[in-house]
Amino acid sequence: MAIQVKVVERPLEDVSYIRATLRGMALTVKHLFDVTNRATIQYPEEKAPISPRWRGTHRMLTTETGKARCVACGLCPTVCPANCIKLVPGEDEEGNRYPLVFEIDEFRCIFCGYCQEVCPEEAIHVGRHYENSEYSREGFVYDLQRLMDQTHPVCEMWDPEDPKGE
């Protein structure tokens, strides 16, 4: 016995080719003239909105005197899972610690944001920025000055008290 296909009886308006075709044509022409509702984002000119918790290019915040807030405590290189932060601490005459070398390899970084979370001075941040391009791989190793020069807004960390960020 051959396998049979079950034939479902459906009302005429569901099976009519002509009506289905006309309905399809009406739908497409509606979209054709719907000029206000285009899905495309014209990228270089307009940008898609990004989340306030977006974790992108790093930024080092500065004090009022223009120095890096970093006290070279060494927490961020310790917590960094990708091992991308290079920190050499220094100490000035008054005994204040400061970073002699502070480099972040943006290629190694996995943008987890742990460095920002762990920082006791709120110095290093991940930022709301994603357009990085360089001519060489070395260009992606950001030194302290470059990190301080970044101007983009920084990531707002997730707050367990306020999970939706309201």
Place this chain on the structure above:
Amino acid sequence: MAFFIFTIVKMLIIFTIYMVGVAMLTLAERKISAWIQDRHGPNRVGKGWLQPAADGLKNFMKEETMPAGVNRPLFVLAPALSFIPALTTWCVIPFGAPVPTRWGRIDLVVADLPVGFLFILAISSLGVYGIVLAGWSSNNKYALLGGLRSSAQMVSYEISMGMSTIPVLLLAGNVSLNSIINQQVWGGWNVVNLTVAFFIFIVAAFAETNRLPFDLPEAESELIAGYHTEYSAMKFSLFFIAEYASMVTASALMATLFFGGWDVPFTARDNIGPYSGWLSLLSIGIFLGKILFFLFLFMWVRWTLPRFRYDQLMSLGWKILLPLALVYIVLIAAVMLGLSAAGIGEGWMYTAILASVNIALIIILFAILDRGRVISPAYGRMNPKEIERMRRLDARRALAAEAGR
């Protein structure tokens, strides 16, 4: 001598406008597809307007690949073979009222052949050679399948296409395209009187130009790109141009045969004169408008409807359109015979009777098309009663087996 010069001038002008138009059509296609899909379409190269030029430049600069095992002469010849018939067809289509000049009246048609329509049928069916040869000479199974499909499709729909236009020729009493237009001046547009013929013609025209829903020869999802899988650079582009060129020609044919061609609506004098340059310009504009409408229809349908399955394609062509066209010829011939027997000549009465017959036919036809699953799904080929009987037999056999155990 004047005739010779004017013909060459007309050829040059038509060719230039035609090629630029085809280039712009690729842009229009991309724009319309984009808008239908809620996108913007090309808008970078000169706000999008120079996109066809950029595409053309790219195609000229690209490397031409010659795959191993191709039949070289045919592989090179095939794009030209598909492109030339599409272009040649255009030369007999009248596109405007004659222009009076100092050197006499100039008909706005490249070659005013007395057998105009037969020429179109003959030449347009040559287009299939290019596609079949491209598919065969590529030495590629997908290309070959595309070529085979296209030959089957074109041959099938060519017949319906020719048959559907016979009522038009019957009414005009002539195969020259100008006399078909003249007939529509007094008799009204053929789409009003011969809607069924127009319906068959437009479906067949979609199939002839390999446009969706009849793009089985290309069928990206099944055959990579069908017959032009192995083509690159300008050779590929020629196939593309050929497709658009045959679209333009099919649109022009529809406008001429069923929508009154270049005739200015609601006036009768444009076929007798007096002629003037302005009248010619107006009639060209009207013809262009009709063509653009049909081109838009081609694109609109392409971005709406999915592709037919192969058996559906064949059943539509052979089981529906061809018998329909044949019956329609008989019906229209009978009506015309009756009209001439009743002594009703050219005039509003003639048109009114034809139109009313037409309305009755449309109602009957579309009632049938709407109710019957004419392009059958796979299971639809079985009679429901037969299925019912087989089910009963099956149940009885199962019962018997149960009892035996």
